[in-house]
Amino acid sequence: MDVGAAYRVPATELNVLVAALDDAGYAVWGPTIRNEAVVVDRLDDAANLPHGRRTVQAGGRYRLDATGDARVFACVHGADSWKRLLHPPKVRLWRCTRDADGALDFAGDEPAEPRPMAFFGVRGCDLAAIRRLDDVFDRAAAPDPVYEARRNGLFVVAVECAEPGGTCFCASMGTGPQVERGFDWRLTELDDADGHRFLVGAGSALGAELLAPLALAPATAADETARRRQGEGAVMGRALDTAGLGEALVARRESGYFEQVAERCLGCTNCTMVCPTCFCTTVEDTSDLAGTTAEQHRLWDSCFTLGFSYVNGGTVREGGPARYRQWLLHKLATWWDQFDACGCVGCGRCITWCPVGIDITAEAAALRAEPVP
Amino acid sequence: MARRKSLAVWKFASCDGCQLAVLDGVDELLALAGAVDIAYFLEASKAKVEGPYDLSLVEGSITTEHDARRIREVRGASERVVTIGACATAGGIQGLRNDADADDFARAVYPRPEELAYLPSSTAIGQHVLVDFEVRGCPVNPRQVREVVGAYLAGRHPQISAASVCTDCKRRGLPCVMVAHGTPCLGPVTQAGCGALCPACDRGCYGCYGPMEAPRTAALAAWWRELGVSEADIARAFRTFNADAPAFREEARRHGG
Ligand code: SF4
Ligand code: SF4
Ligand code: SF4
Ligand code: SF4
Numbered sequence: 271m272d273v274g275a276a277y278r279v280p281a282t283e284l285n286v287l288v289a290a291l292d293d294a295g296y297a298v299w300g301p302t303i304r305n306e307a308v309v310v311d312r313l314d315d316a317a318n319l320p321h322g323r324r325t326v327q328a329g330g331r332y333r334l335d336a337t338g339d340a341r342v343f344a345c346v347h348g349a350d351s352w353k354r355l356l357h358p359p360k361v362r363l364w365r366c367t368r369d370a371d372g373a374l375d376f377a378g379d380e381p382a383e384p385r386p387m388a389f390f391g392v393r394g395c396d397l398a399a400i401r402r403l404d405d406v407f408d409r410a411a412a413p414d415p416v417y418e419a420r421r422n423g424l425f426v427v428a429v430e431c432a433e434p435g436g437t438c439f440c441a442s443m444g445t446g447p448q449v450e451r452g453f454d455w456r457l458t459e460l461d462d463a464d465g466h467r468f469l470v471g472a473g474s475a476l477g478a479e480l481l482a483p484l485a486l487a488p489a490t491a492a493d494e495t496a497r498r499r500q501g502e503g504a505v506m507g508r509a510l511d512t513a514g515l516g517e518a519l520v521a522r523r524e525s526g527y528f529e530q531v532a533e534r535c536l537g538c539t540n541c542t543m544v545c546p547t548c549f550c551t552t553v554e555d556t557s558d559l560a561g562t563t564a565e566q567h568r569l570w571d572s573c574f575t576l577g578f579s580y581v582n583g584g585t586v587r588e589g590g591p592a593r594y595r596q597w598l599l600h601k602l603a604t605w606w607d608q609f610d611a612c613g614c615v616g617c618g619r620c621i622t623w624c625p626v627g628i629d630i631t632a633e634a635a636a637l638r639a640e641p642v643p
Numbered sequence: 644m645a646r647r648k649s650l651a652v653w654k655f656a657s658c659d660g661c662q663l664a665v666l667d668g669v670d671e672l673l674a675l676a677g678a679v680d681i682a683y684f685l686e687a688s689k690a691k692v693e694g695p696y697d698l699s700l701v702e703g704s705i706t707t708e709h710d711a712r713r714i715r716e717v718r719g720a721s722e723r724v725v726t727i728g729a730c731a732t733a734g735g736i737q738g739l740r741n742d743a744d745a746d747d748f749a750r751a752v753y754p755r756p757e758e759l760a761y762l763p764s765s766t767a768i769g770q771h772v773l774v775d776f777e778v779r780g781c782p783v784n785p786r787q788v789r790e791v792v793g794a795y796l797a798g799r800h801p802q803i804s805a806a807s808v809c810t811d812c813k814r815r816g817l818p819c820v821m822v823a824h825g826t827p828c829l830g831p832v833t834q835a836g837c838g839a840l841c842p843a844c845d846r847g848c849y850g851c852y853g854p855m856e857a858p859r860t861a862a863l864a865a866w867w868r869e870l871g872v873s874e875a876d877i878a879r880a881f882r883t884f885n886a887d888a889p890a891f892r893e894e895a896r897r898h899g900g
Binding site for chain 2: 304305306307309330331332333348349350354359360533534535536537538539540543544554555556557558559560561569570572574575576577590622623625626627
């Protein structure tokens with residue numbers, strides 16, 4: 271559906287929206303600050319959102335600064351993404367116990383929280399990332415029950431970015447900073463001559479239904495103009511030329527360039543762990559000492575580990591160049607073949623949270639500039 | 644029912660911290676005592692049973708001729724040998740002597756160093772006998788010890804990752820101390836196993852678990868330099884409990900350590 275009529279929420283009243291979701295039975299999650307970084311946590315009160323801060327981001331560097339005002343969403347995301355909640359970093363797939371007579375009793379996967387979740391403050395890039403995860407887990411021939419149990423009934427409150435971070439490039443990827451679909455509510459924060467306020471519009475029938483009883487004042491035409499201007503004025507920290515990118519990178523897959531980037535890369539896995547679309551996992555089979563209980567867990571894995579490509583007798587991608595290539599080409603090229611979309615949504619996390627500041631936009635551009643071998 | 648497996652725990656040059664870590668994990672110890680016959684474990688029990696043993700856990704490094712002979716006896720009496728801790732897997736903090744003159748250390752510490760009998764180096768158990776599996780850490784994580792014993796009893800491969808500390812750090816959702824605070828961290832080159840203990844306490848990783856599977860120490864050191872860490876401090880960071888692990892030793896040498 272189209273975004274319904276937008277309403278005004280005074281800056282001091284933002285918690286009305288959080289409370290409405292809580293009343294409607296949702297477990298509300300949102301960004302908050304822990305140890306000087308934005309993380310995703312349970313949101314009991316809008317006061318716990320990161321007020322008055324902005325992120326200063328560069329390759330391998332993240333700091334929080336004061337904005338000098340009361341804005342809530344000037345502060346973009348940290349390393350954490352909603353992936354943590356939809357696709358948990360560690361989850362039990364099954365457990366089996368054996369009784370004294372040798373009879374086996376199987377129990378299924380770890381149950382999700384019984385209440386459906388509401389995500390409060392999903393950025394354009396992360397909204398697209400959830401769609402990418404849907405492609406992987408939900409629309410697959412065999413949908414993933416762990417993902418589905420968490421994804422079903424999800425209520426999404428999107429937020430438009432007024433101040434993209436220094437490593438953001440959602441505009442290049444067509445995922446932000448303004449958002450037009452895929453949410454239940456859309457929030458825009460405005461702070462101008464008309465005061466500090468939020469606009470909220472419904473993007474689904476359920477969203478409209480939950481907004482109706484709140485008796486909010488309708489947004490004005492001037493509010494809409496301010497919203498549009500703010501989006502147009504948002505400055506991206508990075509850019510990526512996506513025209514023909516996948517083909518250009520694949521054509522250079524044997525390039526010696528990968529040796530250069532592997533000189534700097536630590537193979538530490540941070541980029542893949544923070545990437546909101548990276549979905550790879552490993553499984554661990556464990557048993558207790560008494561031999562009466564066995565469990566299987568699924569854990570986030572990464573194509574940067576040697577175990578990732580270990581097949582009978584050895585690791586296929588032994589060298590750093592091969593592992594960096596797997597990451598870069600999967601994100602920007604072969605994801606298209608697999609899911610008919612780009613594996614990168616332009617959130618910039620892998621750039622900021624790479625401990626040595628390796629920049630996917632710079633590496634892709636540099637590889638593209640190399641001759642085809 | 645099959646015969647219960649026998650377990651022996653041996654100590655070489657070490658601080659006993661790894662044995663104590665196993666004892667400290669009370670759940671782990673009770674589970675262990677219920678599952679195997681503890682034939683030899685002086686820190687835990689007075690019982691001494693003559694070998695052979697099914698499984699020997701070995702703590703400590705080799706620093707004397709006597710121990711170099713004794714580890715061969717242990718190996719000969721054991722079906723499986725699993726080394727536990729940085730001393731046993733990399734020579735430990737006492738491996739600092741390997742790049743120095745051990746006599747200098749002896750003179751600095753003991754009033755009558757001539758009464759000591761020691762080797763010029765402290766070496767990992769694996770440099771003397773065949774080791775079936777290594778459990779890293781200073782000290783070890785008792786859950787990892789339990790996992791290795793459990794895997795042995797069940798006849799399966801131990802589920803112990805050789806990837807970086809960062810893998811656990813990110814799974815836990817900890818803000819990276821290096822990126823968010825500028826604190827130098829050895830996590831990217833260190834093997835996981837502690838559950839990212841130090842980053843969880845706002846500290847950089849100290850490298851207790853030794854080099855990870857493909858340690859890129861030079862690339863990390865280059866970044867530390869950007870963070871303002873001096874050459875001497877870079878060398879020092881690589882010269883701790885796993886100083887004699889080849890990747891860390893070579894990196895320390897590159898920085899004059
Ligand atoms: S590849 Fe990097 S910028 Fe792209 S979605 Fe993943 S973390 Fe974000
Ligand atoms: S980039 Fe690597 S970790 Fe991420 S989805 Fe692709 S293969 Fe998996
Ligand atoms: S690109 Fe950066 S984050 Fe990714 S594995 Fe290499 S060093 Fe780690
Ligand atoms: S704090 Fe250390 S261990 Fe954690 S992600 Fe950063 S570099 Fe890795």
